Amino acid sequence: MQTNPVMTLNKRREALKKLAKNPEAPLKEFHALLEDATEDERAVLAKNLPPAKVLGRGNRAVLSPVGGYLLAALGTNPRRTHKRFVDLYTDSSWAARRSDTDSFENPHDAIMRGLYLGLSGRSDTWILDYIAATPAMEDNDAYGIWRVLHTLVRERDLHCETPSYLWRALRTIFPEGNSAEDHPEIPATYQEALEHIRQDPLLIERELWTCFRVGTALGAAADFKFLDYLDCHLDGFRGRFLTECLRSILRDFTPRKTRVFHMLYRGMKPTTAENLARTPLLTAILQTQLSTSVGLAQEMLTPIVEQLSTEQLDALLDASAAVLFRTEKKLVKAQLNILQQLIKHRPEYTNRVHSMIAEIERTLPLELQELVQNVGSKDSTKPTRRGVKKILESQEVQSAEALQAQEPILIPDVNPRPRAPGELFMVDAPISSDTELFDVLVAMVTGTAPETELVRALAYLNQTESIRFNEAQIKYLESVNLNWGRHIHEFETAGEDIAFLILAIYARCAGMQPIELPPITMGYRDFLWLDRNGQPIITNSMEYRPLGAKTKQDLVVNTRGLTGLLQEQLLSLLPSSGYAEKIYTEPFETRNHAMRRTTWSTGLTQYAKQRIINSDSEIPHNRKLLLWEDPNDTSAPSDLGFEDAAFNTGGVREDYGHRIHTSKRCTYTSQKYAVGWYAWLMQNNLDYAAAQMMPALMTALYTRTVFGLNALLYALGSTPCPLGAPSYSALGIAASALAQDIRALTAESLAHLAERGMLDPAQFAEEVTWLLLYQDVLTNRVLGTFQDAASVSPLAGWRIVQVLENMLPAVSGINRGGSFVQLLAQLAGEYGASIKIPEVLRPKMKGSTVLAKNLRALERLEPHPTELAEKARQEASHLNTINMLND
Numbered sequence: 001m002q003t004n005p006v007m008t009l010n011k012r013r014e015a016l017k018k019l020a021k022n023p024e025a026p027l028k029e030f031h032a033l034l035e036d037a038t039e040d041e042r043a044v045l046a047k048n049l050p051p052a053k054v055l056g057r058g059n060r061a062v063l064s065p066v067g068g069y070l071l072a073a074l075g076t077n078p079r080r081t082h083k084r085f086v087d088l089y090t091d092s093s094w095a096a097r098r099s100d101t102d103s104f105e106n107p108h109d110a111i112m113r114g115l116y117l118g119l120s121g122r123s124d125t126w127i128l129d130y131i132a133a134t135p136a137m138e139d140n141d142a143y144g145i146w147r148v149l150h151t152l153v154r155e156r157d158l159h160c161e162t163p164s165y166l167w168r169a170l171r172t173i174f175p176e177g178n179s180a181e182d183h184p185e186i187p188a189t190y191q192e193a194l195e196h197i198r199q200d201p202l203l204i205e206r207e208l209w210t211c212f213r214v215g216t217a218l219g220a221a222a223d224f225k226f227l228d229y230l231d232c233h234l235d236g237f238r239g240r241f242l243t244e245c246l247r248s249i250l251r252d253f254t255p256r257k258t259r260v261f262h263m264l265y266r267g268m269k270p271t272t273a274e275n276l277a278r279t280p281l282l283t284a285i286l287q288t289q290l291s292t293s294v295g296l297a298q299e300m301l302t303p304i305v306e307q308l309s310t311e312q313l314d315a316l317l318d319a320s321a322a323v324l325f326r327t328e329k330k331l332v333k334a335q336l337n338i339l340q341q342l343i344k345h346r347p348e349y350t351n352r353v354h355s356m357i358a359e360i361e362r363t364l365p366l367e368l369q370e371l372v373q374n375v376g377s378k379d380s381t382k383p384t385r386r387g388v389k390k391i392l393e394s395q396e397v398q399s400a401e402a403l404q405a406q407e408p409i410l411i412p413d414v415n416p417r418p419r420a421p422g423e424l425f426m427v428d429a430p431i432s433s434d435t436e437l438f439d440v441l442v443a444m445v446t447g448t449a450p451e452t453e454l455v456r457a458l459a460y461l462n463q464t465e466s467i468r469f470n471e472a473q474i475k476y477l478e479s480v481n482l483n484w485g486r487h488i489h490e491f492e493t494a495g496e497d498i499a500f501l502i503l504a505i506y507a508r509c510a511g512m513q514p515i516e517l518p519p520i521t522m523g524y525r526d527f528l529w530l531d532r533n534g535q536p537i538i539t540n541s542m543e544y545r546p547l548g549a550k551t552k553q554d555l556v557v558n559t560r561g562l563t564g565l566l567q568e569q570l571l572s573l574l575p576s577s578g579y580a581e582k583i584y585t586e587p588f589e590t591r592n593h594a595m596r597r598t599t600w601s602t603g604l605t606q607y608a609k610q611r612i613i614n615s616d617s618e619i620p621h622n623r624k625l626l627l628w629e630d631p632n633d634t635s636a637p638s639d640l641g642f643e644d645a646a647f648n649t650g651g652v653r654e655d656y657g658h659r660i661h662t663s664k665r666c667t668y669t670s671q672k673y674a675v676g677w678y679a680w681l682m683q684n685n686l687d688y689a690a691a692q693m694m695p696a697l698m699t700a701l702y703t704r705t706v707f708g709l710n711a712l713l714y715a716l717g718s719t720p721c722p723l724g725a726p727s728y729s730a731l732g733i734a735a736s737a738l739a740q741d742i743r744a745l746t747a748e749s750l751a752h753l754a755e756r757g758m759l760d761p762a763q764f765a766e767e768v769t770w771l772l773l774y775q776d777v778l779t780n781r782v783l784g785t786f787q788d789a790a791s792v793s794p795l796a797g798w799r800i801v802q803v804l805e806n807m808l809p810a811v812s813g814i815n816r817g818g819s820f821v822q823l824l825a826q827l828a829g830e831y832g833a834s835i836k837i838p839e840v841l842r843p844k845m846k847g848s849t850v851l852a853k854n855l856r857a858l859e860r861l862e863p864h865p866t867e868l869a870e871k872a873r874q875e876a877s878h879l880n881t882i883n884m885l886n887d
Contacts, residue, residue: 007033009041013048020049027066027110031117034073039123046074063088065114072118078129085115086145109144116148120155127152132162159206163216169207172196174223190229197234204234212244215253218260224267239277242270246281249293252740252781262296272307275300279312286319286335287787289780289819291328298323298334305338306345313342317352324360325826327818327853332368340375359829408832408863411798411872414757414879419886422718422752424452424676425587425683431460434467441505442476444673451676451711454566455585457501458677461573462583467508477506500570507574523558524658559651560637561659562678562692563671568642581642588643590684594632595649595691595726599624599774625698626733626775627652628691628726646681649691659695663706671707679715686719690730697730700737701776709734709742717749719758725767728760732768735785736777743781747788751796754789757879759799765806772814779816783823790827794871801827809838811851818851825858832866835859 007015015033019025037045049070063071068085075081089111119127131149146168153160160166173196175187187193197203211218231238245265249258275282285297301316308316316338323335339357343350353375361372428450431437437460443449444457469477529537529549537549558564569584571577633650634640640648652659663671675693682689690697693712700706713734716727734746753759771777786804790797804824811817828835837845837859845855 007036009044012037012041013045016045016049025066027069027114027117030066030069030073031121035121037073037121039126042074042122043076046076049074063111065110068111068114069118072115073121078126079133082130082133089145112144112148115145116151119148119152124156124158127156128158128160128162131160131165134162134164154200154202159210161210161214163214166207166211166214166216169203170211170218173203173208174226190226193226194230194233197230204237209240209244212248212261213251215248215251215257215260218264227268238268239274242268242274243278243281246278246285249285249296250281250288252738252743252784255290255292258290258293262292265296270300272304276304276307279304279308280315283312283315283319286316287322289783291326291331294323294326294331295334298331298338302334302338302341305341313346313349316342317349317356321356321360322826324357325822325829325857327822327850327857329368333371336368336371336375343375407865408834409865409869409873411795411831411869412876412880414876414883416722416758416760417883418721419756419758421683421720422756424450424714424718425680425720428456431456434464434469437461437467437505438469438473438476441502444501447672449673451672451714452680454501454673454677455680458569458573458583459585461504461508462585464508467505469509474506474509477502477509500567500574504570504573507576523556523564525554525556528553528555557654557658558638559635559655560640560645560648561651561655562646562689563662563674565642565646566674566677584642584681587683588646588681588685590721591647593630593647593685593687593724595628595630595687595724597725597729597770598627598629600627600653623776624774625656625695626729626771627656627694628687628729629653646678647685647688649688652691652694656695660699663696663699663708664703672711675708675711676715679711683715683719684721686716686721687724687726689715690726693730694726697733700739700742701733702738704739706737706739706742709737710745713742713745713749717752719753722758722760723753723763725763728764728767729771731764732771732782733775733777735768736771736781743785744788747785748792750785750789750800751792754796754799755793755875757876757883761799761802762806765803768803769807769810769814773810779814779819783819786823793875794868795875797827797868798831798872798876801831801833805835808835809840812841812844816850818849818854821851821854821858825854825861828858828861830866831869831872832864833869834861834863 012033016030019029019033034042034045063085067088071081071085071088075084119130122130127149131153134145134149146165149165150169152158153165171186173187173193175189175193187196227238227241231241242265245261245268248261249265253261270278279301282297282300285293286301288294305316320335320339324332326332339353343353357372357375431440437457440449440453440457444453530551530553531537531548532550534551560568568579568581572579572581572583629649629652633648635650635654637645637648637651675689678692679686679689689712693708696706696708697712700709712730716723716731719727731746731750734742735750737743737746750759750764768777768782772779772782786800790800801824804820804827807814807820808824811820814820824835835858837855841855845852845859
């Protein structure tokens with residue numbers, strides 16, 4: 001393979017040692033030497049020249065421009081590197097480090113220049129991790145560092161969502177008057193702020209709108225006079241601002257953050273025309289969980305009801321049903337007022353409104369029932385007493401009573417059983433030519449190929465001795481994997497799978513010389529702290545070096561997880577690798593398992609715990625993390641055959657921290673296909689795939705970006721075999737993921753399982769209930785996922801009713817468990833079902849708690865036939881008919 005001439009690691013190491021011995025060596029010589037070094041080379045060079053050798057130790061440490069450069073260029077951990085730099089920079093002489101301008105290129109601010117040059121050679125991921133380690137400090141030092149980081153972000157066109165970075169960016173947008181005197185970056189007047197924005201328009205297009213998406217730092221945006229000033233000078237600013245406020249209200253933020261968007265939207269004083277243009281968003285907010293959000297939508301919708309189009313009114317009626325099922329009387333009354341305005345200006349909707357009210361009325365408290373009875377009458381806006389005549393005509397009352405007297409529609413159960421696989425596991429035609437292989441490779445590199453596309457590529461390579469690519473195709477292979485020899489060095493490191501695949505393809509290209517692989521570590525490197533007796537130290541400490549540690553033992557860990565197994569397969573395609581493993585392209589046969597749910601916070605090896613503590617994990621400290629493992633499996637699977645290793649769950653515990661780390665750090669393209677490949681092999685045993693991905697699933701509760709989960713969720717929804725407890729546990733965790741897109745995909749998977757007759761409501765309810773009781777699985781997120789799943793199809797909605805009914809006995813112990821009862825009452829009413837209240841909940845029905853009110857509303861439901869129930873019955877009967885024919 002042709003590569004650009006670069007300095008070898010040995011030459012770079014020798015040159016660095018020579019420079020380090022010269023105290024007068026200028027910074028530019030260090031930069032010329034390290035500028036193009038890879039992250040792997042920097043890790044090696046940091047051991048040869050630790051920054052402490054240049055900076056000094058303890059109180060004698062002094063931060064020079066060269067020291068700042070080496071600290072940034074060779075630092076191994078972004079968080080510790082930043083802390084060390086800030087500590088030394090703060091201790092340095094004020095006069096020696098402060099500049100008289102706001103540019104870090106000023107020669108008096110050479111230390112900041114060194115920081116900039118040191119970071120400029122680091123990878124994008126390392127820079128973003130460094131930015132994530134910077135707190136939202138107020139002092140001038142923080143502004144100097146932020147200028148450096150902001151410059152790098154702009155130069156590399158990065159998208160940074162770190163709260164501290166965004167907070168600082170907003171401080172440079174909004175003027176602060178006299179308080180900005182000590183901070184040159186903060187504009188003092190509206191004119192200065194506008195000029196700053198014109199010089200860097202991405203402050204608005206990127207940082208400001210990102211703040212709305214991630215829900216941070218927007219307290220400073222409440223200067224409404226300045227917002228009006230921007231609207232006069234920036235086209236479309238006000239409209240975008242209002243839209244982003246409403247979109248943020250629909251996102252899954254905490255109530256405290258959401259109230260900021262309420263304040264911003266109201267503070268902008270939107271006009272009737274502006275509210276009318278955002279009717280779809282306001283209507284969607286009516287169906288959110290937070291009562292203050294619903295109140296805002298009602299406030300904005302009430303004056304514009306008469307101007308809504310037919311489509312908008314239909315959507316408003318659908319959303320009104322969810323509001324009328326709520327327990328907050330103020331919201332119900334406001335929604336009844338909106339319906340009253342609707343009937344007043346659009347009389348043709350009277351019957352639809354009355355039909356909806358007839359189904360809901362019996363679930364409301366008595367005083368609200370009296371108000372409901374007069375919706376549409378002339379006196380409906382006035383409080384009524386018991387006995388006021390109903391607006392419904394006598395014929396309509398009789399019709400409703402007759403409907404309730406009918407027998408409910410019984411929807412049959414569909415027992416999960418082996419059946420044809422879903423869309424993900426449908427067999428595509430094998431790759432038939434080298435040209436098609438090249439197209440598949442390009443699609444995989446760009447991330448547009450299906451999750452299981454790697455299976456087809458492996459099958460083609462396994463049966464093909466020689467591949468003929470043209471010169472342009474060969475150059476493409478070299479361009480996407482130019483530095484493969486310096487990146488493929490650790491086994492079982494996620495992110496290198498595509499590199500291995502390209503090597504396997506390149507090795508078969510006609511006319512190419514044989515490839516000599518660099519030494520590959522069979523596993524990933526870690527370490528273990530030992531005490532004075534040489535025994536491992538088990539600790540819960542957040543400190544990097546635990547108390548009593550005397551020595552550090554380097555380790556190589558190889559648990560043969562799904563990434564390691566894939567790389568074994570890819571290396572088997574390279575003759576020079578020494579591997580001769582069979583290439584597996586067919587799913588494994590079904591195996592019975594004895595996996596058990598386990599949580600731990602102390603029962604693991606110390607280096608695994610240390611990996612979690614030091615992996616910059618968003619998982620709160622001392623959480624009891626969940627895993628599924630077979631007690632008979634081994635944590636040392638080196639002697640197992642490939643198939644037995646694929647079914648081994650014993651390595652997950654020891655590999656937990658590493659998998660948390662790689663689930664957030666590796667490229668999406670690589671992990672997508674690694675998980676897709678493993679799920680293909682395990683499609684008859686997806687409980688094992690769920691167990692292997694448990695660290696990534698737990699990480700998804702606390703961070704928005706977790707790679708590989710989409711492939712797992714697609715696989716679970718497409719399963720050809722009934723799922724077990726580990727898979728339902730995975731779906732329950734994903735239903736509460738921090739990222740909305742993961743929750744939406746979970747809802748689709750649940751609906752797909754229900755539509756295929758593969759969802760077991762009782763088992764899924766058991767796992768979700770346990771997660772809600774004992775893990776950081778949040779009620780409002782699970783509720784949203786259930787609502788999304790129920791909206792996909794009639795049968796999916798009915799299965800969610802069954803899930804909620806099975807959860808019912810435990811709701812009193814779940815945080816905000818009354819919300820599940822509320823959703824159950826709403827959905828059960830739509831299907832005309834009556835739900836029996838468990839005896840354990842009878843004492844909870846007294847009082848005015850949310851749970852008590854919802855339980856009483858649930859008990860008042862009476863069975864009756866509905867159109868939705870009939871559609872669900874037809875879908876379930878069709879599935880049972882297919883099962884009978886297959887038998």
